[in-house]
Amino acid sequence: MSTELIPILALAVMFIAATVLPVNMGALGFVAAFIVGTVFVGMSTDDIIGGFPSELFLTLVGVTYLFAIAQNNGTVDLMVRGAVRLVRGRVALIPWVMFGITGVLTAVGSVVPAAVAIIAPIALGFAVRFKINPVLMGLMVVNGATAGGFSPISIFGSIVNGVVESNDLAGNPTLLFFSSLIFNTVLSVVVFFMFGGRDLMRRRVDPEPEATERFKRETTAKGQPVIGGGAVAMTAEAPALNRDRILTLIGIGALVVIALTLDWDVGFVAVTIAVILSLLMPHATKGAAEKVAWPTVLLICGIVTYVALLQEMGTIDWLGEEVAGIGTPLLAALVICFIGGAVSAFASTTGILGALIPLAVPFLAQGEIGAVGMIIALSIASSVVDSSPFSTSGALVVANSPTTGARWSTRISCAGG
Numbered sequence: 001m002s003t004e005l006i007p008i009l010a011l012a013v014m015f016i017a018a019t020v021l022p023v024n025m026g027a028l029g030f031v032a033a034f035i036v037g038t039v040f041v042g043m044s045t046d047d048i049i050g051g052f053p054s055e056l057f058l059t060l061v062g063v064t065y066l067f068a069i070a071q072n073n074g075t076v077d078l079m080v081r082g083a084v085r086l087v088r089g090r091v092a093l094i095p096w097v098m099f100g101i102t103g104v105l106t107a108v109g110s111v112v113p114a115a116v117a118i119i120a121p122i123a124l125g126f127a128v129r130f131k132i133n134p135v136l137m138g139l140m141v142v143n144g145a146t147a148g149g150f151s152p153i154s155i156f157g158s159i160v161n162g163v164v165e166s167n168d169l170a171g172n173p174t175l176l177f178f179s180s181l182i183f184n185t186v187l188s189v190v191v192f193f194m195f196g197g198r199d200l201m202r203r204r205v206d207p208e209p210e211a212t213e214r215f216k217r218e219t220t221a222k223g224q225p226v227i228g229g230g231a232v233a234m235t236a237e238a239p240a241l242n243r244d245r246i247l248t249l250i251g252i253g254a255l256v257v258i259a260l261t262l263d264w265d266v267g268f269v270a271v272t273i274a275v276i277l278s279l280l281m282p283h284a285t286k287g288a289a290e291k292v293a294w295p296t297v298l299l300i301c302g303i304v305t306y307v308a309l310l311q312e313m314g315t316i317d318w319l320g321e322e323v324a325g326i327g328t329p330l331l332a333a334l335v336i337c338f339i340g341g342a343v344s345a346f347a348s349t350t351g352i353l354g355a356l357i358p359l360a361v362p363f364l365a366q367g368e369i370g371a372v373g374m375i376i377a378l379s380i381a382s383s384v385v386d387s388s389p390f391s392t393s394g395a396l397v398v399a400n401s402p403t404t405g406a407r408w409s410t411r412i413s414c415a416g417g
Contacts, residue, residue, distance in 0.1 A: 004318040007309065007315050011306070025299055026303055029303045029304075030305060036313075041309075048305070050308075055267060056158065058267030060111070060155065060297045061297060062268070062271040063153075064296070065270070065288060065289060065292050066270050068290075069248060069277050069288045072291065073244045073245060078240075078245050079101060079104075090204060094130060095137055098141050099144035099188055100144060102119045103145065103181070105118070105145075106146075106149045107153075108153065109255065112156065112350075112393060116141055116393045119141050124138065132200065133196045135195050136194075136195035138397035138398075139188070139191045139195070146384065146393075147188075150177045150179075150181075150383075152259070155296075159354050160176060163358060164371075167358060167361050169364060172372045175376065176372075179376045183380055183384070184384070187384070243281075244281045247277060252273075299350060329369050333374055340352055340356045340381045341382060345388040349382055352382050
């Protein structure tokens with residue numbers, strides 16, 4: 001068996017194991033990097049660890065820590081409730097509010113599954129309250145998360161742009177973001193009319209007191225969301241703008257401005273803002289560090305470390321040359337995009353993005369397909385399937401749905417791509 005084929009088989013085993021068994025694929029990535037690197041390549045552990053994405057690790061921790069604080073002190077809930085009040089009883093706008101809020105959260109740095117986990121129970125609570133098709137509401141949340149997920153300071157965007165830069169490919173972060181935004185917006189328009197949007201346009205409700213009631217996700221004693229614990233529980237308390245939430249909004253705004261205007265590391269900036277907020281409001285940020293998306297951090301860092309090993313071994317170049325050898329450039333591009341979509345539907349998009357973009361490097365080096373367009377196509381193909389009930393975002397929506405079941409899962413999967 002060739003040296004290049006061994007790590008590919010190991011990668012396939014990782015995907016299958018992570019899909020069938022409750023094991024983090026990032027942990028599998030670290031183990032695979034250690035075994036393949038030391039046993040089959042003879043690399044030292046220092047060389048293997050050299051592929052660890054320290055900058056990406058800090059970005060992931062920083063932005064998820066900041067948004068854990070925002071969720072902890074009610075800032076996210078305040079944003080959602082304020083946006084709902086703006087619709088003034090127009091039921092048809094409520095799904096679009098959920099689309100927009102989720103998109104804003106991911107665009108300014110929230111991990112896509114985390115944003116879906118925050119907004120999905122609230123959105124599905126509104127679906128029950130205002131008799132909106134839960135399939136429509138769930139898809140709007142997932143599509144909104146993906147629409148904002150490729151901004152220059154988002155997790156998806158950071159992964160893609162980082163991989164593009166490290167491989168010396170031509171990139172356009174702004175075009176990537178707007179391409180995903182436009183694609184998912186158009187997709188959501190189709191979904192809106194497929195699942196009852198026309199009927200919603202004729203309906204109006206009194207936003208008081210319904211729109212001022214607060215929907216809260218059932219949580220454990222440590223504040224972690226309970227999967228499958230019901231869509232929502234209602235209380236009469238509505239979130240208000242106070243000192244802590246004002247400071248948090250200022251902090252999030254500062255992160256956006258600094259990241260877009262200054263050449264500063266997003267991870268360091270996010271951690272700095274989160275620490276400052278923790279010092280200013282220790283009572284409101286207690287336990288926020290525990291809510292950092294550690295499973296996502298482990299997943300991404302493990303996969304990227306393993307991909308770095310593949311690059312060091314020359315496996316990525318070899319496999320990319322095999323794909324490029326298909327002969328028809330558009331067909332080869334379609335094959336790569338199909339691989340991204342098919343695998344991502346059953347696994348994590350964050351892990352897939354870091355693994356598949358390097359695959360296209362030898363193919364793009366031929367110059368027959370534009371690098372920017374190919375990267376955008378691969379990014380959209382790998383993320384648009386997130387509504388699959390076997391993917392993280394889709395599973396979160398299904399778990400919080402008031403109408404779970406195979407039929408519902410199939411409908412949300414097919415409608416979302």
